[in-house]
Amino acid sequence: MSVMTDPNTARKEWLGLLAKSSAPEVAKLWLAMELDPHHTILRSPEIGGVMVRGRAGAVGAAFNLGEMTVTRASVKLPDGTVGHGYVQGRDKEHALQAALVDALMQTDAAGAIEAGILAPLRAAMQARKTNRAAKAAATKVDFFTMVRGED
Amino acid sequence: MYVAVKGGERAIDNAHAWLAEERRGDLDVPELSVAQIREQMTLAVNRVMAEGSLYDPNLAALAIKQARGDLIEAIFLIRAYRTTLPRFGGSNPVETETMQCERRVSATFKDAPGGQVLGPTFDYTHRLLDFKLAADGDAADVAVSEPHRGATPHIMSFLDREDLIQTEPAGDDVPDDLTRTPLELPASRALRLQSLTRGDEGFILGMAYSTQRGYARNHAFVAELRIGSVAVEMDIPELGFAIEIGEITVTECETVNQFQGSKTQPPQFTRGYGLVFGMTERKAISMALVDRALRWKELGEDNLGAPAQDEEFVLYHSDNIQATGFLEHIKLPHYVDFQSELELIRKLRREAHDTISREAAE
Numbered sequence: 001m002s003v004m005t006d007p008n009t010a011r012k013e014w015l016g017l018l019a020k021s022s023a024p025e026v027a028k029l030w031l032a033m034e035l036d037p038h039h040t041i042l043r044s045p046e047i048g049g050v051m052v053r054g055r056a057g058a059v060g061a062a063f064n065l066g067e068m069t070v071t072r073a074s075v076k077l078p079d080g081t082v083g084h085g086y087v088q089g090r091d092k093e094h095a096l097q098a099a100l101v102d103a104l105m106q107t108d109a110a111g112a113i114e115a116g117i118l119a120p121l122r123a124a125m126q127a128r129k130t131n132r133a134a135k136a137a138a139t140k141v142d143f144f145t146m147v148r149g150e151d
Numbered sequence: 152m153y154v155a156v157k158g159g160e161r162a163i164d165n166a167h168a169w170l171a172e173e174r175r176g177d178l179d180v181p182e183l184s185v186a187q188i189r190e191q192m193t194l195a196v197n198r199v200m201a202e203g204s205l206y207d208p209n210l211a212a213l214a215i216k217q218a219r220g221d222l223i224e225a226i227f228l229i230r231a232y233r234t235t236l237p238r239f240g241g242s243n244p245v246e247t248e249t250m251q252c253e254r255r256v257s258a259t260f261k262d263a264p265g266g267q268v269l270g271p272t273f274d275y276t277h278r279l280l281d282f283k284l285a286a287d288g289d290a291a292d293v294a295v296s297e298p299h300r301g302a303t304p305h306i307m308s309f310l311d312r313e314d315l316i317q318t319e320p321a322g323d324d325v326p327d328d329l330t331r332t333p334l335e336l337p338a339s340r341a342l343r344l345q346s347l348t349r350g351d352e353g354f355i356l357g358m359a360y361s362t363q364r365g366y367a368r369n370h371a372f373v374a375e376l377r378i379g380s381v382a383v384e385m386d387i388p389e390l391g392f393a394i395e396i397g398e399i400t401v402t403e404c405e406t407v408n409q410f411q412g413s414k415t416q417p418p419q420f421t422r423g424y425g426l427v428f429g430m431t432e433r434k435a436i437s438m439a440l441v442d443r444a445l446r447w448k449e450l451g452e453d454n455l456g457a458p459a460q461d462e463e464f465v466l467y468h469s470d471n472i473q474a475t476g477f478l479e480h481i482k483l484p485h486y487v488d489f490q491s492e493l494e495l496i497r498k499l500r501r502e503a504h505d506t507i508s509r510e511a512a513e
Binding site: 008 | 297
């Protein structure tokens with residue numbers, strides 16, 4: 001499925017962003033929005049493990065690398081919209097907030113949530129990545145070959 | 152035989168209370184926080200995650216604190232915790248090709264696309280104690296440069312394009328899992344890699360070193376060593392598609408080793424592979440060397456009788472929790488066992504004594 005035709009592209013992106021952002025970051029932005037949407041809990045926050053896999057030789061058959069901690073939760077808004085949160089780590093509030101953001105992003109509140117929560121998370125993640133990439137770039141080796149003085 | 156004995160509860164409670172006090176150490180020295188361990192003892196945290204087989208820096212840091220810095224004890228705590236977690240599923244294989252590399256070096260190609268990036272390495276340090284660190288811990292000024300934008304392709308892919316390197320066979324989508332079924336031999340490569348990546352760093356290092364010293368000859372070049380973060384993606388049934396559920400730092404090592412060929416196939420380089428949680432390059436390089444040595448059968452090589460070629464020897468002795476569990480249990484009460492040994496030796500001595508005196512009398 002190409003990026004252009006996949007209807008889930010946007011949702012995949014925000015769910016991934018919520019999963020990879022830290023719990024305190026998400027909580028801070030969520031609380032600053034002062035939202036308290038009515039919802040029922042479909043699945044209470046639950047801490048579990050996911051077996052992370054790699055590939056032999058980076059390209060071959062899959063193998064089990066080890067587990068990582070993940071917390072998940074699901075909520076339902078009064079209009080029936082369902083939101084799911086799967087986040088890295090063991091923070092139950094993080095999973096619940098991710099599920100609520102996921103649900104609200106499917107409603108008219110999407111614009112406000114995007115501006116108030118997702119855009120700042122995306123910017124913070126990009127800044128972190130750029131910062132480390134810039135430090136890595138400064139450690140790139142410039143080779144030079146010694147000229148032999150033969151004449 | 153282990154026979155349960157009763158008693159000693161008070162002694163045990165008191166021992167544990169003293170352990171807690173010793174763990175805290177001198178009260179005039181500020182207490183370590185879990186966050187301090189996570190941020191400043193990162194490589195210890197990485198090792199505990201890799202061998203504990205659970206990626207969670209906060210838990211690994213807590214385990215190190217609880218274990219007073221005994222990393223095998225910390226790994227034990229993580230393994231025990233891991234078994235309490237419900238398994239949500241398995242991820243799609245991480246795509247190390249798309250890794251955001253913080254370190255990437257090749258010992259085989261100087262001018263690899265993407266360049267040689269040293270990252271925060273101990274290499275080229277003089278290994279002299281830095282007494283400045285004892286006085287203050289201020290962060291150094293770090294140089295920055297324009298970030299690398301393009302892809303960082305695997306170096307192996309260049310050899311692959313020329314057909315110079317053996318291809319990696321495809322396998323099951325759901326690999327064998329030694330945390331679910333006991334390890335049986337012969338083990339699939341998937342099981343070997345799982346076992347090596349969570350194996351004891353010291354043991355795997357020793358095994359790898361033995362191959363370099365000539366036990367199983369397969370001279371390895373590090374085609375590529377890369378460290379950085381990769382996203383972990385998993386299919387979510389209730390969504391009907393895959394999402395990223397997190398991001399982890401891993402170390403990957405690909406080795407290129409000497410040739411394999413036959414009458415029908417021109418010679419090709421062979422490969423070994425290491426992939427380990429965290430920034431753990433000694434372990435990842437060791438894993439690649441041992442992986443390569445264990446592949447002798449599928450690559451049609453001779454068994455030279457080297458320890459690193461013996462999968463039973465390697466795989467059954469690499470797990471430090473199994474090893475320490477069995478090793479340390481011998482210090483626990485074996486009073487009844489030993490009582491029977493005592494009786495036996497007394498009987499044997501009595502018989503020997505009787506024989507000697509009888510022979511002397513004759």
